[in-house]
Amino acid sequence: MTTPSLLSAVKPTVDEFLAHHFDFIVIGGGTAGLAVAARLAENPTLTIGVLEAGAAAFDEDDVNIPGRYGRSLGGPHDWKFETVGQKGLGGRTLPWPRGKILGGSSSALNFMTWNRGNREDYDAWEELGNKGWGWNDLLHIETNKAPLSGSNVGVWTAICTVDPGTGARSYAPRYVSSNPPRSNLHILTGALVQEIILARRESHEDWVATGVRFVHHECEFSVSVSREVILSAGEFDPSLPNPDDLKSNPQAAEDAKDEYQKHRTGPLTILPCSMSESLSHFTPEQSSIITRRFTGETKLGQIEYIFDLGNWRSIHIRPSSSANSSSASRPVIDPKYYDSSHGELDLDIMVQGARFAAEMCKAKPLADIVHQLWAVENTVTDWHPVGTCAMGGNAGKEAGVVDERLRVYGVKGLRVVDASIMPLQISAHFAGDGLDARGFGFQTHRLEAHDSPHIIGARLHLGHTMLPGSNS
Numbered sequence: 001m002t003t004p005s006l007l008s009a010v011k012p013t014v015d016e017f018l019a020h021h022f023d024f025i026v027i028g029g030g031t032a033g034l035a036v037a038a039r040l041a042e043n044p045t046l047t048i049g050v051l052e053a054g055a056a057a058f059d060e061d062d063v064n065i066p067g068r069y070g071r072s073l074g075g076p077h078d079w080k081f082e083t084v085g086q087k088g089l090g091g092r093t094l095p096w097p098r099g100k101i102l103g104g105s106s107s108a109l110n111f112m113t114w115n116r117g118n119r120e121d122y123d124a125w126e127e128l129g130n131k132g133w134g135w136n137d138l139l140h141i142e143t144n145k146a147p148l149s150g151s152n153v154g155v156w157t158a159i160c161t162v163d164p165g166t167g168a169r170s171y172a173p174r175y176v177s178s179n180p181p182r183s184n185l186h187i188l189t190g191a192l193v194q195e196i197i198l199a200r201r202e203s204h205e206d207w208v209a210t211g212v213r214f215v216h217h218e219c220e221f222s223v224s225v226s227r228e229v230i231l232s233a234g235e236f237d238p239s240l241p242n243p244d245d246l247k248s249n250p251q252a253a254e255d256a257k258d259e260y261q262k263h264r265t266g267p268l269t270i271l272p273c274s275m276s277e278s279l280s281h282f283t284p285e286q287s288s289i290i291t292r293r294f295t296g297e298t299k300l301g302q303i304e305y306i307f308d309l310g311n312w313r314s315i316h317i318r319p320s321s322s323a324n325s326s327s328a329s330r331p332v333i334d335p336k337y338y339d340s341s342h343g344e345l346d347l348d349i350m351v352q353g354a355r356f357a358a359e360m361c362k363a364k365p366l367a368d369i370v371h372q373l374w375a376v377e378n379t380v381t382d383w384h385p386v387g388t389c390a391m392g393g394n395a396g397k398e399a400g401v402v403d404e405r406l407r408v409y410g411v412k413g414l415r416v417v418d419a420s421i422m423p424l425q426i427s428a429h430f431a432g433d434g435l436d437a438r439g440f441g442f443q444t445h446r447l448e449a450h451d452s453p454h455i456i457g458a459r460l461h462l463g464h465t466m467l468p469g470s471n472s
């Protein structure tokens with residue numbers, strides 16, 4: 001994993017990083033961030049910088065060894081977010097782990113399952129007006145091997161992101177492991193970006209992103225960029241405040257304006273970054289697509305049954321630890337399980353899924369190995385949130401944050417490139433899968449909800465029964 005090109009790209013000091021003049025700055029060296037950085041670096045005339053809040057952990061067994069998946073949950077490479085209390089779950093809060101590490105959630109945390117959604121998932125994105133995001137455009141695939149050919153209904157074996165040569169986890173830093181090394185790509189780890197610096201373009205309504213401010217070893221730095229800032233910090237950026245707050249507080253808005261005019265600093269220099277709560281309100285176009293999905297007219301999978309051979313006894317989550325940042329700066333994560341206007345529908349899907357699973361479990365061989373059926377109160381997160389900076393499509397900024405080229409509305413030189421841009425949930429893992437992190441002694445059925453408005457493809461895991469002594 002620690003190839004010479006990777007080592008040369010990761011800068012040991014902030015001074016070495018700041019010695020370069022960047023055309024592009026990528027905020028977040030995660031799953032999407034490193035992919036976009038590597039693609040840009042293929043052009044030798046460009047200089048690209050990546051700022052990643054977490055550490056590089058190339059030689060850690062819990063990261064590299066596939067069989068140790070799940071052990072990093074709740075550890076130093078996890079942001080350790082949690083939802084607010086969920087009314088629909090009897091007030092329970094759920095831990096929402098996200099990767100804080102070079103490689104992002106693909107690195108330390110994710111479970112390496114690799115699959116694709118249904119053709120209809122992507123075509124729905126395009127139908128909303130996001131040109132180029134339909135199945136045919138995204139995947140020029142000649143192959144016809146289900147489930148990779150646009151229909152994931154039925155039974156199939158998922159592909160895993162494990163390197164067949166080394167047997168190690170294959171994750172995002174592989175994007176930047178080119179040979180020969182790319183001398184135009186520079187990565188700084190331990191760099192927490194706190195602000196995207198915006199300036200008003202002369203005689204324009206629009207803003208332009210000119211650089212970013214970040215903290216490294218408790219010192220503050222800024223770095224400018226000649227072309228674009230690319231935000232790839234995942235679905236929940238804990239540091240970047242939400243300028244929507246200004247809308248409900250006229251005095252704060254006035255102060256911010258004043259501060260900006262005098263000093264070119266403050267909240268107005270920060271990008272919009274929606275949270276999932278606002279996304280529970282669908283546009284009519286989104287609602288009509290979602291309604292269609294549940295009428296039985298489509299062949300889109302709604303429930304995923306995972307025959308899971310994992311053993312969760314050794315996995316621990318610290319549910320409410322906030323070791324990394326103050327609670328004030330943490331995002332409010334409220335997926336509104338079983339609670340919003342679509343809550344009844346979500347619950348109905350879960351109940352039907354559980355009933356069907358119960359029927360399946362009466363038949364051998366499952367009947368011999370599954371002991372109990374878990375009820376809805378055991379619903380846990382499935383760790384695939386999307387849509388916090390969604391593509392707006394036909395409805396533009398009324399429905400989202402970026403256009404179909406992932407450019408932030410109203411700001412020049414700023415894009416968002418990560419899972420947050422997906423406007424609707426897909427019926428697949430997208431870089432994953434969940435686990436029962438609470439270490440049940442008896443594994444049975446477990447209900448999991450896709451963490452997005454709203455549940456498309458709920459999961460019901462048919463885990464194995466814990467066998468005596470099987471705690472390796």
Ligand SMILES: Cc1cc2nc3c(=O)[nH]c(=O)nc-3n(C[C@H](O)[C@H](O)[C@H](O)COP(=O)(O)OP(=O)(O)OC[C@H]3O[C@@H](n4cnc5c(N)ncnc54)[C@H](O)[C@@H]3O)c2cc1C
Nearest residue numbers: 028030031032053104105111112113193419430431432433
């Ligand atoms: C436990 C778990 C299991 C999963 N299992 C699977 C699976 O088996 N298969 C699958 O397909 N998907 C799985 N997923 C989902 C998948 O890993 C994520 O959806 C995907 O990695 C998201 O990619 P991203 O680029 O949007 O964000 P990330 O990969 O999370 O990258 C965001 C990066 O930005 C950094 N960052 C954030 N804020 C800042 C800041 N202010 N300054 C600097 N850096 C910042 C973060 O530290 C992180 O490295 C799983 C997820 C989890 C949590």
